[in-house]
Amino acid sequence: MGTLRFNEEGVGIVLYSVTGKFDGRELSLTGEPQxxxxxxxxxxxxxxxxxxARGTLEGEWETEVGSAGTVILFRHDRPEAGAALDGSKPDQLHTARHHFDAIEIDREQLIALAEEIQQDFTDRQVVVTVVARTEQSRFLPDFKALSFNEERAEIAKLYVQERGPRGLDRIVSVEFGPHVNVAMTQGADEAWVLGMLEKLKGYVRPYERSYATNFKxxxxxxxxxxxxxxxxxxxxIATLLDRAILAVAVIAxxxxxxxxxxxxxxxxxIYLRAKPQGLASRIAPTLLSWLIAVTAGVAATLIAAYLQGSLGLPR
Incomplete structure (x- = not known):
């Protein structure tokens, strides 16, 4: 609820008493002339x-008497408390990163993580990007309403950026993918940067999975x-040929x-639907990882023992 000052051509300023609502994506206003x-x-x-996509509000307005036009609303930045009045900016930008182990996460958990990030940002919405058959990017409210035909995604990203209290942008980025699982925070306030990263680490840690390819x-x-x-x-191993055989076998x-x-x-x-539940589903990946590792270790040991003649088998 508020007052809108409307510049009516040939008349001057016309006051409207307006009410409206905003659902995170769409703003609707109605006003009565005063x-x-x-x-x-x-x-x-x-x-x-x-x-x-630029973060502005864009649309159309009209009145009952037939007048109409375009609506464009955007943020008018003001100096924040503590910001330098002479236009100078802090000379230090702090960045912190953390690389996670293997990750197993579903759609609802990804949304919960995005909502956790959104709590620290009031002027900008978290953008959620998923790559399945195609790459799709949505603001968080739109992503919540989105349904997918694919069961799993290859990559998921969360990103948000807004102007911080000291004049520099604050950024949070989280990416899960086939080659890297990483969180990054950036801003002028070192305490916020480190604290936000610790918050992300604590939230993502339950989704990490321990595989035998990496004893963390x-x-x-x-x-x-x-x-x-x-x-x-x-x-x-006595001969050069046998040493070469062992080396090639282990590399394979x-x-x-x-x-x-x-x-x-x-x-x-990354599951775009609910991931499998139950104890078996949680421990199966780790058990399979160790089965692969133990099998490879036993195979390498047997090859080395055979080439050394320790098995007593004919060559």
Whole structure:
């Protein structure tokens, strides 16, 4: 509810008492004229505007007497508290990043994460992007109403940017995909940047999955174990040919481990519907990962033992 000052051609300023509602995507206004001028009639005003890709509100207005026009509303920035009045900006921009392990997340959990981010942003909406057969980007309210035919997405991104209290933009970006799962925060306030990143880490941590390709606490995975084991075993093999056979066999096993994990255990499992529930669904990926790793380790050990003659099998 408020007052609209309307510049009517040939008359001057006409006051309207307006009421309206905004659902995050569409703004609708209705207004009753308060100005009375003899010889002129001012009709009831209605206006509808929607959020554009640039963050402005754009639409049309009309009155009962037939006048009409275009509506364009945009933010008029004012100096924020603490901002320099001489136009100077802070000389330090802080950026923080965190890389996650393998991720398993569904649509509702992705929406909940986006809503958690939105709480820190009042003037801009979080943009949600998913890549399945095509790439689609929607503001968060529109994404909530969107339905997908695909069961899973290859990539999911969350992004929002708005002007911060010290004159520089604040940015939050989260991306889940086949090669990287990463969160990034940026702004002039170091405490906000680090605090927001910790908030994201705490929220995403329950969706991380531990695979044998990466022992997070130790900083290495099964392929590094295979490589070190090969180096240890090589001096015990007599001929150069047998050493070459072991090296090639282990390289092939390492490639097989990576290929099997990429096929059956993607780095980012993004469900556009509800993901499978139950204990079996939660532990199956980890068990499969360790089964692949143990199989590769046993195979490499048997090959090395055979080439060293420890198995007693004929050559």
């Amino acid at each position: 100005t009375q001028i003899e010889g002129y009639t001012f009709g009831r005003l209605t206006a509808i505007a929607t959020v554009s 606490r130790l900083g290495f995975g099964i392929n590094q174990v295979l490589a070190v084991g090969t180096i240890v075993a090589l001096p015990g 096993l390492m490639a097989a481990v990576v290929k099997l994990h990429n096929h059956y255990l993607p780095f980012a499992a």
